[in-house]
Amino acid sequence: MSALAVPLQLGFLASHGGSNLQAILDAIATGTLAAQGRLVICNNSSAKALERARAAGVPGLHLSSATHAEPDALDTAMLEALRGHGVELLVCAGYMRRVGARVLVGYRNRVVNIHPALLPNFGGPGMYGLRVHQAVLAAGERLTGVTVHLVDEHYDHGPILAQATVPVQPGDTPEALQARVLQTEHRLYPDTLRRIALGEIDLDAAAAHC
Numbered sequence: 001m002s003a004l005a006v007p008l009q010l011g012f013l014a015s016h017g018g019s020n021l022q023a024i025l026d027a028i029a030t031g032t033l034a035a036q037g038r039l040v041i042c043n044n045s046s047a048k049a050l051e052r053a054r055a056a057g058v059p060g061l062h063l064s065s066a067t068h069a070e071p072d073a074l075d076t077a078m079l080e081a082l083r084g085h086g087v088e089l090l091v092c093a094g095y096m097r098r099v100g101a102r103v104l105v106g107y108r109n110r111v112v113n114i115h116p117a118l119l120p121n122f123g124g125p126g127m128y129g130l131r132v133h134q135a136v137l138a139a140g141e142r143l144t145g146v147t148v149h150l151v152d153e154h155y156d157h158g159p160i161l162a163q164a165t166v167p168v169q170p171g172d173t174p175e176a177l178q179a180r181v182l183q184t185e186h187r188l189y190p191d192t193l194r195r196i197a198l199g200e201i202d203l204d205a206a207a208a209h210c
């Protein structure tokens, strides 16, 4: 793949709140991240992430099985929308669906995701939302955290790009832990993108070393 140009041309996939999307848009607005938001795609037409996109002047699009019943047609529509808006790096920010094969081929080593645990632990199918933090507490872990990784065809599986730890505190509930981990996500995701823009993280090298 050709090297990523700076400012990074970012596309986003989101399903719900989009607080990570917001943290990245804020980092762009304050100049800490050399990037431009080109497009936000949500599979949920009422996602708050679409409101956040609108407020930041970034085009938003609802694409889902409701707009494209055939998975292949949906995958193609997504790829065309991303390309049509000049997206070069695709950022999954709370996207609750698997990224389609056409998008993954079209954006090989150019799709990143954030997961609210220290992968490879507490990831994979079914490990999302509060379930992740419930599992961490049930396992008696003293430390959890956040992982940013490249996306491949398996859930929460691609090469790890960055991690940050979050201590589990006595008496933590899944909700309290989730809220603390989310604060760390809001720092780690923009910071990882900043390191990609600076060339400190090379996505092709990360993929090759896996």
Ligand code: GRF
Binding pocket: 014, 015, 016, 017, 018, 019, 020, 021, 093, 094, 095, 114, 115, 116, 129, 182, 185
């Ligand atoms: C975050 O915990 C993220 O790690 C996970 O989904 C959640 C999305 O939160 N993939 P938000 O939509 O960014 O607020």
